[in-house]
Amino acid sequence: MSQPANAGHYRICPLCEAACGLRIETEGARVTRIRGAEDDPFSRGYLCPKAVALKELHEDPDRIRLPLVKREGRFVEVGWEEALTEVEARLLPLRAQHGADSVALLLGNPTVHRVGLLGYGPRLGRALGTRNVFSASTLDQMPRQLANALMYGAWLTNAVPDIERCDFLLVIGANPMASNGSMWTVPDYRGRAKALRARGGRIVVVDPRRTETAEAADRHLPIRPGGDPFFLAALLHTLFEEGLVRPDRLAEHLAEHLVEGSLQALRDFVAPYAPERVAARCGLPAEALRQLARELAAAPRAAVYGRIGTCTQRFGTLNSWLVDALNIVSGNLDREGGAMFPMAPAFAANTMPGEGKAVRMGRRRSRVSGAPEVMGELPMTLFAEEALTPGEGQVRAAITVATNPVLSAPGGAALDAAFAGLDFMLSLDVYVNATTRHADVILPDPSALESPHYDIAFSQLAHRNAARWSDPVFTPDPALPQDWEWMLRLAALLRGEDWRAPIAQLDEDFLAEQLALLPEPHRAPVRRLLGDVPGPARMVDFALRAGPYGDRFGLKPGGLNLAQVRAAPAGVDLGPLQPRLPDLLKTASGRIELAPAELLAEGPALAAALQEETPPLVLIGRREVRNNNSWMHNLPVLAKGPERCTLLVHPQDAARAGLQEGALARIASATGELCVPVQLSDALREGVVSLPHGFGHDLPGVQLRVATERPGVNLNALLPLGDRDPLSGNAVLSGVAVRIIPA
Numbered sequence: 001m002s003q004p005a006n007a008g009h010y011r012i013c014p015l016c017e018a019a020c021g022l023r024i025e026t027e028g029a030r031v032t033r034i035r036g037a038e039d040d041p042f043s044r045g046y047l048c049p050k051a052v053a054l055k056e057l058h059e060d061p062d063r064i065r066l067p068l069v070k071r072e073g074r075f076v077e078v079g080w081e082e083a084l085t086e087v088e089a090r091l092l093p094l095r096a097q098h099g100a101d102s103v104a105l106l107l108g109n110p111t112v113h114r115v116g117l118l119g120y121g122p123r124l125g126r127a128l129g130t131r132n133v134f135s136a137s138t139l140d141q142m143p144r145q146l147a148n149a150l151m152y153g154a155w156l157t158n159a160v161p162d163i164e165r166c167d168f169l170l171v172i173g174a175n176p177m178a179s180n181g182s183m184w185t186v187p188d189y190r191g192r193a194k195a196l197r198a199r200g201g202r203i204v205v206v207d208p209r210r211t212e213t214a215e216a217a218d219r220h221l222p223i224r225p226g227g228d229p230f231f232l233a234a235l236l237h238t239l240f241e242e243g244l245v246r247p248d249r250l251a252e253h254l255a256e257h258l259v260e261g262s263l264q265a266l267r268d269f270v271a272p273y274a275p276e277r278v279a280a281r282c283g284l285p286a287e288a289l290r291q292l293a294r295e296l297a298a299a300p301r302a303a304v305y306g307r308i309g310t311c312t313q314r315f316g317t318l319n320s321w322l323v324d325a326l327n328i329v330s331g332n333l334d335r336e337g338g339a340m341f342p343m344a345p346a347f348a349a350n351t352m353p354g355e356g357k358a359v360r361m362g363r364r365r366s367r368v369s370g371a372p373e374v375m376g377e378l379p380m381t382l383f384a385e386e387a388l389t390p391g392e393g394q395v396r397a398a399i400t401v402a403t404n405p406v407l408s409a410p411g412g413a414a415l416d417a418a419f420a421g422l423d424f425m426l427s428l429d430v431y432v433n434a435t436t437r438h439a440d441v442i443l444p445d446p447s448a449l450e451s452p453h454y455d456i457a458f459s460q461l462a463h464r465n466a467a468r469w470s471d472p473v474f475t476p477d478p479a480l481p482q483d484w485e486w487m488l489r490l491a492a493l494l495r496g497e498d499w500r501a502p503i504a505q506l507d508e509d510f511l512a513e514q515l516a517l518l519p520e521p522h523r524a525p526v527r528r529l530l531g532d533v534p535g536p537a538r539m540v541d542f543a544l545r546a547g548p549y550g551d552r553f554g555l556k557p558g559g560l561n562l563a564q565v566r567a568a569p570a571g572v573d574l575g576p577l578q579p580r581l582p583d584l585l586k587t588a589s590g591r592i593e594l595a596p597a598e599l600l601a602e603g604p605a606l607a608a609a610l611q612e613e614t615p616p617l618v619l620i621g622r623r624e625v626r627n628n629n630s631w632m633h634n635l636p637v638l639a640k641g642p643e644r645c646t647l648l649v650h651p652q653d654a655a656r657a658g659l660q661e662g663a664l665a666r667i668a669s670a671t672g673e674l675c676v677p678v679q680l681s682d683a684l685r686e687g688v689v690s691l692p693h694g695f696g697h698d699l700p701g702v703q704l705r706v707a708t709e710r711p712g713v714n715l716n717a718l719l720p721l722g723d724r725d726p727l728s729g730n731a732v733l734s735g736v737a738v739r740i741i742p743a
Contacts (some may be wrong), residue, residue: 009473010037010570011457014113014448015050016628018043018180018187019458021570022051024449024473031055031449031473041573042466048180053635054448058474062634062704063430065443066480075432075442080481081500086441088493090424094397095494100129102396104383107135108403109629112457114445115536116402116484117428121454123510124399127491130397131364131373132386138379139409140308142728143316144183146374148360150596151324153586155375156460157341159324160184160457161303162577163192163463165337167201168299170292172323173228173309177212178625182307185455186463190216202299204292206231207309208620209648209690210683222291222685224283224617225735228306229315229606231282231289232322233273237331240267240291241274246297248331253581255591265595266325269603273610281610283685301337303327309620312733315606316725319366319654321599328594333581340577341584344459345467345550345560346543350543359586367393369722371729379729380409381721387418397424399490402445406434407630407696410731411721412714413672414716416699428486431634437701450476454540467544468571469537484536507534514542526553537562550572582743598727615737617653619669621693621715633707645712646679648690649740654680657683657740664743667691669736672717673741689740692716693733 011022021040025033034052038045057063067083068075078086095103104126111117125133137145145155161169163186174182176189186192192214193203205214206221207229214220223231239245245263247254249564255262275286282289303561304326310319324333332338362372368385371378378386383405387395398419406416412434419425419438427439436442445451453470475484481503488506492499498505511530514522529545530538541562545551551559565572587593626638633639647665649657659665666677667689676691684690695712697704716733723732 010470011449011470011473012470013047013051013054014453015054015632016180017182017185017458017461018048019185019455020047020051020187021468022047022054024054026473028455029474030141031058037570040468040570042462042464042468042571043187044436046191047636049189050628050632051121052633053637056635056637058447058449060634064432064442067444068432068442070440073343080443080479083441083443084489084499086494087426088499090440091397091426092493094423095468098396099393101131101393103128103130104132104134104386104395104398105130106380106383106398106400106403106405107133108408109136110402110631111135114402115454115456115540116482116487119536119539120484120487121401123491124494125489127494128399133377134380134383135377135498136380136403136408137375138377138381138729139733140311140733141183142374142377142730143725144307144320145312146317146361146728147320147324149361149375150598151321151587151593152584153359153588156361157584157586158183158461159327159333159339159341160186160461160463161305162337162340163196163303164576166196166303167299167337168295168302169193169196169201169203170206170302170304171203171213171217172206172231172304172306174305175207175211175213176622177216178623181461181463184305184307184463185458185461185462189213189621191253202295204295208685208688210623221284221288224281224631224685225620225688226313226614227282227284228310228313228319229322230273230278230610231284231489232319233270234275234278234282234289235272235293235296235326236266236322237273238275238290239297240270242294244294244297245329246331247329248334248579250328250331250592253585253592253593254328255587255589255593258439262594263329265600266329269595269600276605278610281614296326301335302330302332303337303339304332305339308561309734311730313735314609314723314725315602315731316730317727318599318602318606321596325594328592334579336576336579341580342460342462342577343548343580344462345465345466345547345574346454346456346459346540367391374728377729379724379731380405381411381724381731384411384414384418384721387422388414396422398422398426400425400427400429400435400439402429403632404433404435406699407422407694407714407716410716410719410723410733411671412696412716414721428483431631432701432703433630434697434699434702437699437703443486444480445474446480447474449473451482452536454536456543464576465574466571467549467565467574469540469562469565471566482535503679503704504532504534507538511538515540522553529553549627602727611725617687617689617738617740618669619736620690620717620734621690621740622690624692627692627694633695633697634704636706637704639710643710644679645676645692645695645710647676647679647740648679648684650684650686650688651680651682652686653689653740654678658742659740665740667718667738667740669720669738671720673705674713674717676713691740
């Protein structure tokens with residue numbers, strides 16, 4: 001659509017968790033320049049190469065622009081009504097015959113980067129009514145969310161480092177220099193870390209690889225993969241043994257008023273893990289562990305941050321708990337410069353539907369393996385068996401939303417077979433990729449530059465509180481539904497309602513459901529204040545007004561609403577993080593549960609694991625700033641440069657295996673093998689090799705011209721499909737035993 005010449009637009013980048021503010025310059029319908037928005041109070045002008053790639057994503061000739069329906073094995077473009085008519089004709093009879101659970105819902109990472117998908121997706125989920133819900137959360141973050149729920153009573157009550165006031169930052173299994181935070185939205189981590197060190201602070205990184213974050217830190221401890229729970233327990237053991245436990249004001253917020261009960265339970269749990277006993281398993285000297293614990297205790301303001309490396313292993317939930325336990329017993333939780341809880345402006349409290357005085361999980365179990373649901377989801381790694389195993393309750397159809405599990409989840413071959421064998425598959429996606437090539441119908445999202453945006457999810461994880469809104473850069477094509485419109489029409493279709501009705505009517509029904517949560521006398525006046533324009537803007541306005549900074553629908557003059565946010569060129573700065581205890585706690589006790597029974601019960605399994613032999617060579621993943629899972633490999637500006645899908649090998653390991661720089665290696669695990677180029681690197685500790693995640697774009701039917709030129713190999717082919725953290729269901733993606741030989 002036409003635009004004014006040389007127009008400038010503010011935009012929140014929707015491509016990763018950093019959520020940077022951008023200035024996008026356009027001429028007509030063309031993007032001419034993308035730069036960081038220096039007036040953004042949150043990102044302060046920072047941007048990374050992914051943001052620049054927004055132009056290529058918008059213009060990508062491979063991006064789907066009209067609905068696709070598969071006819072005689074080939075995709076053909078159709079109108080939106082014809083596409084939904086196909087869904088109605090094929091999905092509804094199948095669901096009626098086999099029940100709601102015969103249709104699975106799979107949600108991918110980009111879902112949380114689109115306000116329409118995240119805000120309206122729950123309506124689709126409720127209309128579908130299936131027990132078989134799977135998401136990317138069980139591939140990298142469910143342990144963190146489960147630990148939050150058990151300790152604080154809410155899945156997204158997540159403490160993040162207050163980096164701008166921190167004196168000592170301990171980073172475990174994370175690379176924020178590449179990610180700019182993961183479950184910690186912190187754009188320009190590099191600049192903030194540099195400032196921390198310039199004011200006399202210190203950063204210590206614990207990781208099997210000397211990552212970009214470790215390179216810029218004061219110290220790097222190259223832990224042995226899988227040693228994280230023993231490392232964390234050893235730090236806690238030292239704090240207790242040396243009399244360094246000082247929860248200070250947190251004591252009054254711990255369960256069991258006198259606090260001795262929960263502190264003693266934690267002390268008993270870590271008692272077997274003296275640094276001297278676990279040093280070999282961690283691959284680190286015992287004295288280094290003790291010294292680190294002392295430094296943490298002595299720092300005026302400290303924070304411990306553990307992320308994907310701590311989550312994607314057998315004891316992922318245990319690790320997440322012990323990270324927070326360190327912040328608590330050192331007195332650094334919920335204090336300036338420590339680990340603090342953001343206050344998201346679009347939520348009245350950090351809660352999700354169903355949360356309250358007791359988080360419930362395990363309300364149902366998967367049909368084949370009997371795995372418990374967590375946060376309403378089943379592990380993504382179980383989808384294949386649910387679809388491939390015959391019998392009552394078998395999954396026969398799937399709706400996928402912005403997800404590519406064939407490349408992003410363990411057991412890619414089994415997942416590929418599962419999708420291929422479905423009776424019907426509907427995908428909401430912008431590409432024909434390794435997963436959506438199996439779909440019968442694909443419904444495309446408009447370009448990110450043709451949609452509004454508000455960060456619902458990442459304001460829950462932000463290093464600083466702010467409210468920011470983006471209007472579309474380009475006027476969307478009225479002939480193509482927005483993502484939120486797809487959600488509403490599909491929900492109506494599944495409920496047997498008139499899905500062809502005007503979108504304003506369907507959105508009004510959705511709004512009525514939200515208004516029903518208010519006391520009856522307030523519904524009519526609130527409805528009048530929200531206006532008559534359907535879509536995410538009205539939904540966000542409702543959430544902002546009802547939120548902790550909100551105007552309470554006129555009852556709090558000067559409070560926040562969407563008009564106020566829109567009037568600020570780059571959003572509203574709501575200030576640094578503030579202490580929030582005890583108000584945010586939603587546990588049954590109303591206190592922090594420092595020693596949840598579910599986690600204490602892991603003690604025998606952890607003790608047994610300490611006795612296991614460690615494999616001589618193990619595999620870990622890695623991330624780079626130019627990559628984000630599997631869906632950005634088709635953008636030339638990110639794909640150019642040296643080959644990135646390489647096997648990093650320590651020179652000593654390479655010499656033992658007879659491998660040379662640039663040569664092909666054959667890497668094999670118990671479940672698969674791959675051939676991949678070798679890249680020698682002393683950044684890895686010996687006994688560890690590393691492959692990046694999300695490659696393998698050479699499957700038949702993939703329509704990604706740039707990605708298929710350099711497809712890489714699929715790391716997940718080497719990962720066991722059934723290995724997961726039994727508490728959270730999270731897949732084990734790290735520390736898998738492998739062998740390497742010349743190819």
